Amino acid sequence: MLRVALLAVTLFVPSIANAQALQQQQPPLEQKLVDGFEGKDFAPEGGLYYRENFEQSAGTVEFQTAVKRTGNGGLKLSVEPHCPTLNDGCSERAEIWEKTALRVPYDQGVWYGFAVKFEEPIPSGDHRYLIAQWKREIDPGADGDFSPFLALRMDLGKLFATVETNYQQPVSTGPDGKPARCGPGEVAAWARPDVNQVRILVATDPNWTTEDSSLFNSCTKAVTVTSHGNALPEPSSGWIDFAIFTKPGPDGTGHIELFANGKPIITVKGHIGHADKGLGENQYFKFGPYRAADTTDWTLYYDDFRRSSRCADVLTDGVCPFP
Template identity: 65%
Template sequence: MINGARAKLLALAIAGLTSLPAAAQSTKLTDGFEGTDFAPEGGLYYRENAEQKAGSVEFQHDVVYEGKGALKLSVKAMCAVDDERCSERAEIWEKTDLRVPYDQGVWHGFAVKLADPIPADDHRYLIAQWKREINPGAEGDFSPFLALRLLNGKLHVTVETNYRPGLEGAKPSGPGACAPKGVPVWLRPDTNQMRALVTADPNWKPEDGELYADCTDKITVVQHNPLPTPDSGWIDFVVYSHPGPEGDGRIELFANGKAITTITGMIGHNDRDLGKNQYFKFGPYRAGHSNDWTVYYDKFRRSPDCADVLAGGACPQF
């Protein structure tokens, strides 16, 4: 027999006065940053912690992609330039109770514009990243399983997974150089991780990828169209992320309505003490620097359904 409290909750739900909690992965989120704070339906917040002290967030109306508002996220000099362990961030997070389970796929969309001057050095620069939760007390620092990055003023995308030995004798020179056997990878056995270079903008040169000195066949990349350059104005990214550390992972990357690349295989980490959810955050993140850095963001959306996120493009069938 249903107890009184549960019976009352069900009755209210049927009456349309309330609803039972939805699974996080089915929750649709949108925020056009039109007002002076984050929209309740967007599920986003600016995280206040020590790493974010170098950052600032502004709801502004001068530089927009769509509508009347967009976010201006900036970082200023705070860390010593030679301190590799220090970072400067102005990142926006999804609320914890809205995170999607690690074994589920989800679509994200957001528009981004890099303000001038665009960083042109070889520091660590990220504009968006997808990660797995780390349980309190877990050992190690796990890189994002998917990240949109800048290096030497060039846009590129990396995918991370657990360490596997590279292909013997295979030495890449850039994205696609390992095909058809695999993709360029930075092997990091000391942290049980490896980072694959899955796509880069057309200005990428072999010397930009010196870090990715091996090849892996644990990840497969199909390139559809070139990645836009960071100086091309607003770029509307759409990403499907479905980690699969055992080999069933899948990522679909779109930009401005065009399919850019499909990544499959071993994606993400399965070490002990890692959490059950994936999470997405966006905003400028870098190692210490002496200059300010600003990036604009607009039109955030998230859904389990591609059609809710990818406007004007053809959703892939898989």
């Protein structure tokens, strides 16, 4: 009986290897990526890795079983004070990246899903915190520092989402330090002509106030934002499961769908992303705690990562706006 079992295993292993090889030959957009962080390392079928550099050395990654959303495990990502000073532009990160060979072309749409949980105490200061971001590749030697075309951020303990694109002249501008009062078809934005970018506020959690928008003191028509009547969940609400469709389009063809816990939050269409010289052909996603230099530790838990060209593979608890 033992010899038969061993023979069965021997015959089965090549078929698994052949399946993995076949998947690697598929275009990245056609590959479905999934990782529930159930083991002691990233799953081969998830296509994720922890990038090593100075800012990432502020972080730690732990595959653990104490805090998880589904299954038997989850990913614990933490950052600690690491930068030489608080004011030298240094950042502290514990971000998980897509493998370069699996990145999706910049002009194609793709669905991403992941769940996140904030560990107490949740930072409540006026500071730069990100929990996930989508960017365009930057060629070596390119001139400029390009912000994510979509980012999930936190400030003052409140979640918000921003979209970035190349600079456009604001429709109107409010007083310095005061939020803009935008009219129909206009969206609050932070105009940044010095870096040829404009950052647009597209979603907030229910605790967001007018004063929290003071940075966004201009109005733009670069995008249209359709609210579906649901705010972003509060960081203290427990596990938050995001499902997000991203299709950059600096020429005005961009499209984003953002769901949280199965509920539609916003649809964004218009000028999304950057079209400067020296930028690469692909978009890429990374998630994990990322902040400007700080003096305390910060921990997030992640679970249920997935990526697919099909909404139904990612939005597992909600109604897809399109296949």
